[in-house]
Amino acid sequence: MAGNSQRRGATRKPGSKKGATVGSGGKNRRALEGKGPTPKAEDRPYHVAAKRKAAQERQAAATQRRGASTPAGRTTTPAARRRRELGGVEIVSGRNSVVEALRAGVPCDGVWVARSIEGDERTREILKIASDKGLPILEVTKPELDRLTDGLVHQGVAMQVPEYRYVDLDRIRARAERAGEPPLVVALDGITDPRNLGAVLRSAGAFGAHGVVVPERRAAGVTAAAWKVSAGAAARVPVARVTNLVRALEELRREGCFVVGLDAGGTTDVADLHVATDPLVLVVGSEGKGLGRLVRETCDVIASIPIRGAVESLNAGVAAGVSLYEVDRLRRTRAVAGD
Numbered sequence: 001m002a003g004n005s006q007r008r009g010a011t012r013k014p015g016s017k018k019g020a021t022v023g024s025g026g027k028n029r030r031a032l033e034g035k036g037p038t039p040k041a042e043d044r045p046y047h048v049a050a051k052r053k054a055a056q057e058r059q060a061a062a063t064q065r066r067g068a069s070t071p072a073g074r075t076t077t078p079a080a081r082r083r084r085e086l087g088g089v090e091i092v093s094g095r096n097s098v099v100e101a102l103r104a105g106v107p108c109d110g111v112w113v114a115r116s117i118e119g120d121e122r123t124r125e126i127l128k129i130a131s132d133k134g135l136p137i138l139e140v141t142k143p144e145l146d147r148l149t150d151g152l153v154h155q156g157v158a159m160q161v162p163e164y165r166y167v168d169l170d171r172i173r174a175r176a177e178r179a180g181e182p183p184l185v186v187a188l189d190g191i192t193d194p195r196n197l198g199a200v201l202r203s204a205g206a207f208g209a210h211g212v213v214v215p216e217r218r219a220a221g222v223t224a225a226a227w228k229v230s231a232g233a234a235a236r237v238p239v240a241r242v243t244n245l246v247r248a249l250e251e252l253r254r255e256g257c258f259v260v261g262l263d264a265g266g267t268t269d270v271a272d273l274h275v276a277t278d279p280l281v282l283v284v285g286s287e288g289k290g291l292g293r294l295v296r297e298t299c300d301v302i303a304s305i306p307i308r309g310a311v312e313s314l315n316a317g318v319a320a321g322v323s324l325y326e327v328d329r330l331r332r333t334r335a336v337a338g339d
Contacts (some may be wrong), residue, residue, distance in 0.1 A: 010224065012154060023040070036255075043136070052124065054083060068107075069339060088153075089109065089161060089162050089163055090160075090161040090163075090224050091152075091158055091161070092157070092159045092160075092161055092224045093148075093149040093152050093154035093158040094152075094153055094154055094155050094157070094158075095124055095126070095157050096160045097224075098122075098157050098158065099122045099126050100124055100210040101159060101161070101224055101227065101228055102133075103129070104228045104231055105235065106224055106228060107227070107235075108130075108135050108162075109125060109135075109136070109162050110135060110136035110137070110159070111130045111135055111137050111138070111157070111159045112138050112139075112145055112148060112157070112159070112160075113126075113127070113133055113137060113138070113140070114141070114154075114156035115139055115140070116184060117156040118156075123156075123268065123271055125213055128158060128311065128315075136273075137253070139216060142156070145158060153178070153238050161223075161224045163225070164221065164222040164223075164234075164239070166222075166239055166240060167211070167239065167240050168240055169213070169240050169242070169248060169251060169252065171211070171238055172185060172210050172211030172238055173239060173255065175210045175312075176279075177258065179210070181208070182277065182279045182280065183210055183257060183280070183281075184210055184279075184280050184282075184324075185207060185209065185211050185252065185281045185282070185322055186200055186204055186209050186211075186282050186324070187211060187212075187214075187245060187248070187282070187283045187284070188212065188214050188215075188219065188284055189215070189245060189291055189292055190218060190285055190286040190289055191214070191219055191220055191285075191286055191316050192218065192220050192269045192286070193220055193316075194220040194221070194222075194223045194226040194229075195225055195229045195317070196220065196227025196317045197212075197214065197220045197222065197229075197230075198225065198226035198227065198228065198230040198317075198329040199229050199235050199317025199318070200212060200284070200316065200317055200320045201222075201226065201229075201230040201233045202230045202231055202282050202321075203317070203320050203321035203324050203325075204233065204237045205230070205236050206233075206321075206324075207321075208328055209237065210237075211238045211239065211240060212237060212238075212239045213245070213281075214239060214240070214242075215243055215245040216243055222234055224320040229317075232311045234322065246294050246298050249281065249295070249299075252281050252296055253298075253300070255279070256279050257278075257279040258278050258279065258280050258281070258283045258300050258301065259298060259300050259301075260275065260280060260281065260283065260292050260299060260301045260303050261283040261296055261299035261301070261303070262282060262283065262284050262285070262292050262302075262304065262305070262319055262323055263285060263290050263294065263302050263303075263304060264290065266301075266302040266303045266304030267301065267302055268303050268304075269303065270305050270322070270323050270326050270327075271306075271330075272329060273326065273330060275300075276330035276331055276334075277331050282320065282323055282327070283295060283299060284319055285319045286311050286316060287314070287315045287316060287317070303323070304321060306320055
């Protein structure tokens with residue numbers, strides 16, 4: 001017979017227990033159905049992606065719990081969290097940042113240096129300035145420096161900046177009285193960049209302002225960045241931090257100050273401000289939003305800076321500097337004319 005039909009086992013014998021099989025008869029239907037689509041990696045409990053997702057969810061929940069008691073508008077950056085953990089002090093990390101802060105005279109409680117750090121011109125200058133000023137120099141391990149800086153890039157160097165001491169409005173008024181001058185105060189509305197605050201402090205120190213007022217919420221405070229830009233003026237010009245800026249402006253008005261808001265489309269030119277020689281509060285808003293509605297309504301006068309060319313606006317630091325110069329010029333000119 002052709003083929004291998006004579007091979008033993010090639011055909012099933014009659015009466016066999018199993019008998020001939022025709023089709024699966026549903027026997028393999030379950031296998032054919034399969035188990036559905038393959039789950040995503042992050043949905044598989046033992047996959048690395050799933051463990052990473054679970055860790056991120058735990059971290060987000062912990063951050064939310066910490067932020068539940070944080071007032072609205074407060075920053076929750078790693079540096080801000082570190083300030084709260086250290087009782088309000090700020091950590092400046094990185095060789096360039098530290099050396100620039102020390103050059104600018106930013107207050108410092110101590111300098112941390114990693115062991116076996118590779119010395120260069122910046123580190124040598126940091127150590128020299130710290131030694132000349134008698135600042136504590138602490139040698140720590142790299143893991144300890146990583147923890148102190150909350151994982152930020154530090155290049156083996158960090159410094160601790162103490163918490164800035166704000167004053168109240170009475171302190172600013174008293175400073176003007178001691179100088180025998182009509183008060184000149186700068187109030188900032190919605191300025192969130194500390195570098196702008198530093199620039200305002202520098203201009204305030206240059207043109208005889210007696211103090212700066214900033215709100216507690218949604219506004220920049222005097223941080224190391226503000227200290228550096230102010231070029232030391234933050235140590236000479238007091239800053240008051242108020243709960244409500246509108247109420248603070250109303251209080252200054254009751255004390256006899258004229259409140260002048262700086263905004264585009266003002267009714268007068270800042271160079272022709274007729275109240276420049278009177279007790280004065282200059283209110284500066286942010287470059288994008290300008291003055292808030294309630295703050296604008298509190299102002300006695302809205303003044304503007306004439307701008308030529310295609311530039312639409314000036315940032316807060318520049319606007320405050322130009323306005324303070326004009327007020328100081330008008331005061332000096334009218335004082336000479338009065339003599």
